[in-house]
Amino acid sequence: MANGGIRQASPVNGVRSPSLKAALGKYWAIFRTQLVNSLAYPIDLLGRSLLIVLFMWIFMNLWRVTYGASGAHSIAGLTLADTMWYLMMAEAVMLSKRDLSEEMTEQVKDGSVAYLLNKPFNFILYHFAAGLGHSVLAFGGNLVIGAAVVWLMVGPPPGIAGWLFAGAAVILAWLLDFCFSALIGLSAFVVEETAAFRWIYQKFLLLLGGVLIPLDFFPAWLQTFSLNLPFAWVIYGPARLFVEPSLARLGQVLLQQGIWLALIGGTVWILYRRAAARLAINGG
Amino acid sequence: MPAVSVRDLRKTFQLKQKAAGLRGSLRALWRPSLQELDAVRGISFSMDEGELLGFIGPNGAGKSTTIKILTGILHPSSGEAEVLGRVPWRQRQELAFQIGSVFGQRPQLWYHLPAVDTFYLFGKIYELDDRELKGRIAFLAEAFEIEELLETPVRKLSLGQRMRCEVAASLLHRPRVLLLDEPSIGLDVVAKQRLRATIQRMNDLEGVGVLLTSHDAGDIEALCRRVIIINDGEIVYRDKVSALRRRYLTVKTVDVRYNEQLPPDFALPGVEMVKVGRYGAKMRFDTRVTPVGPVIGGLAAAGSLADVTVSEPSLEEVIGAIYARAESKDG
Numbered sequence: 001m002a003n004g005g006i007r008q009a010s011p012v013n014g015v016r017s018p019s020l021k022a023a024l025g026k027y028w029a030i031f032r033t034q035l036v037n038s039l040a041y042p043i044d045l046l047g048r049s050l051l052i053v054l055f056m057w058i059f060m061n062l063w064r065v066t067y068g069a070s071g072a073h074s075i076a077g078l079t080l081a082d083t084m085w086y087l088m089m090a091e092a093v094m095l096s097k098r099d100l101s102e103e104m105t106e107q108v109k110d111g112s113v114a115y116l117l118n119k120p121f122n123f124i125l126y127h128f129a130a131g132l133g134h135s136v137l138a139f140g141g142n143l144v145i146g147a148a149v150v151w152l153m154v155g156p157p158p159g160i161a162g163w164l165f166a167g168a169a170v171i172l173a174w175l176l177d178f179c180f181s182a183l184i185g186l187s188a189f190v191v192e193e194t195a196a197f198r199w200i201y202q203k204f205l206l207l208l209g210g211v212l213i214p215l216d217f218f219p220a221w222l223q224t225f226s227l228n229l230p231f232a233w234v235i236y237g238p239a240r241l242f243v244e245p246s247l248a249r250l251g252q253v254l255l256q257q258g259i260w261l262a263l264i265g266g267t268v269w270i271l272y273r274r275a276a277a278r279l280a281i282n283g284g
Numbered sequence: 285m286p287a288v289s290v291r292d293l294r295k296t297f298q299l300k301q302k303a304a305g306l307r308g309s310l311r312a313l314w315r316p317s318l319q320e321l322d323a324v325r326g327i328s329f330s331m332d333e334g335e336l337l338g339f340i341g342p343n344g345a346g347k348s349t350t351i352k353i354l355t356g357i358l359h360p361s362s363g364e365a366e367v368l369g370r371v372p373w374r375q376r377q378e379l380a381f382q383i384g385s386v387f388g389q390r391p392q393l394w395y396h397l398p399a400v401d402t403f404y405l406f407g408k409i410y411e412l413d414d415r416e417l418k419g420r421i422a423f424l425a426e427a428f429e430i431e432e433l434l435e436t437p438v439r440k441l442s443l444g445q446r447m448r449c450e451v452a453a454s455l456l457h458r459p460r461v462l463l464l465d466e467p468s469i470g471l472d473v474v475a476k477q478r479l480r481a482t483i484q485r486m487n488d489l490e491g492v493g494v495l496l497t498s499h500d501a502g503d504i505e506a507l508c509r510r511v512i513i514i515n516d517g518e519i520v521y522r523d524k525v526s527a528l529r530r531r532y533l534t535v536k537t538v539d540v541r542y543n544e545q546l547p548p549d550f551a552l553p554g555v556e557m558v559k560v561g562r563y564g565a566k567m568r569f570d571t572r573v574t575p576v577g578p579v580i581g582g583l584a585a586a587g588s589l590a591d592v593t594v595s596e597p598s599l600e601e602v603i604g605a606i607y608a609r610a611e612s613k614d615g
Contacts, residue, residue, distance in 0.1 A: 028408075030405065041396070111387075114352060118356060120381055
């Protein structure tokens with residue numbers, strides 16, 4: 001039998017300092033494995049993406065009547081076509097989010113978190129890389145199918161700048177959403193069941209994040225209120241940037257996302273360190 | 285330096301208690317009552333490099349809690365532990381490169397993907413270079429006889445096949461200590477034997493030390509020279525498996541059959557008659573009180589022997605007796 005002839009994985013008593021390349025390689029491999037995993041059931045993936053067709057059809061009927069009744073070409077600066085493209089991007093992001101909080105909660109409840117804590121990677125970054133592997137594919141599917149449907153309904157999409165700017169903002173939006181999910185997921189280390197927190201977060205996104213209605217249609221006070229909360233920058237920011245890709249708006253969206261990321265991401269980091277120390281693992 | 289050393293390790297969990305019914309639930313909301321559960325109560329032991337050490341006990345004895353402390357994912361309430369010179373809960377990430385673990389009831393292979401995909405992922409996680417990793421996978425595939433299984437999605441493997449892949453995955457980075465928590469749970473007899481043989485082979489080939497917990501005394505008997513028995517968070521026995529046999533297997537059971545009828549008052553000095561029939565009898569004696577020779581002589585003198593079977597209790601029964609003894613001491 002041939003011995004694999006591998007050298008000792010690390011110096012016996014030395015302190016290991018992994019190179020940046022090796023560290024990035026790990027999270028890239030986790031991302032890639034999740035991507036391949038998502039492709040294990042292509043019909044399921046396609047089926048989920050088809051949901052956006054139903055949503056767009058409902059929105060189209062709703063807003064066509066609203067615009068028709070108001071008699072105006074545009075409402076709060078958005079035409080019917082703008083509104084539909086906004087909602088397409090908002091839904092594409094919303095439907096491609098990976099609910100990591102639920103996954104983390106399950107892992108704590110069933111004890112499988114043990115495997116993720118005893119491997120040489122960071123638990124939080126592992127989840128982010130795996131979540132991204134899921135979201136990229138789902139987002140791609142939603143975008144292609146959603147864009148095809150909306151194009152047929154209201155005509156061509158915004159220009160290339162819209163796609164590029166929104167693309168950048170969507171990556172930060174995923175990060176921000178991930179931080180929220182991680183915050184909820186980490187609470188499982190203490191309270192075990194997190195369904196209530198998850199429900200509240202989803203509803204905030206729907207109402208104050210701009211999933212159902214562009215925030216521009218809100219009364220001024222509610223608009224100001226919503227824009228001062230982080231939820232708007234998960235959905236509204238990238239979707240609005242998509243239909244109005246100005247450099248000023250790009251700067252505003254990225255700045256807001258950056259501020260909230262620092263605040264919520266920092267909290268996640270501190271909580272993770274505390275939660276890991278008081279972890280109680282279920283089962284056996 | 286021992287590979288694992290544990291001194292006076294304790295772990296206490298706080299459990300929320302709630303009385304039955306709605307009133308109990310409401311009271312628990314208002315004033316939750318917490319009960320302390322001592323999962324591990326001051327245990328001390330050590331394991332040498334390359335040793336196969338059995339760590340057994342009934343459900344809730346504290347085995348898994350101890351293993352989780354040794355991998356660094358649980359902090360103990362007090363006491364000390366070192367694994368390969370490192371304090372697990374302080375140096376968890378560094379230690380992760382040196383130890384492997386398999387929790388039999390929790391899969392670590394990606395369920396929808398072929399095992400080889402998880403192997404490549406682990407290769408990256410443990411920072412092995414591609415060439416080394418390929419050689420290592422080929423070596424383990426041969427040692428664990430899983431060449432044919434590596435490209436099948438894990439969900440389509442039998443439990444025995446999956447468990448061989450799980451253990452192989454945990455050895456990719458050449459750990460010096462392997463923590464196996466109930467690896468044989470749910471396996472049939474053949475799958476168990478195959479898994480045991482593979483663990484033994486990896487110990488012979490690479491000198492990996494194995495701390496093995498199991499419900500199955502057969503695993504311990506087949507693999508381990510030394511065993512620690514834990515019950516209710518405390519160590520109730522530690523010694524060689526052979527000493528366990530010698531010390532506790534002194535009680536022999538004899539089944540005897542004769543060609544002619546036995547007298548109804550058939551008896552032998554120092555031997556307890558369990559059952560006496562017309563042509564045969566079942567009896568029990570302790571070799572520390574009654575030597576084997578006179579018993580066999582007495583049986584031969586009693587008439588024309590048709591058959592004699594002398595048996596000793598299984599390791600399972602012995603361990604059961606040790607648990608029972610520990611419990612009666614507590615009670």
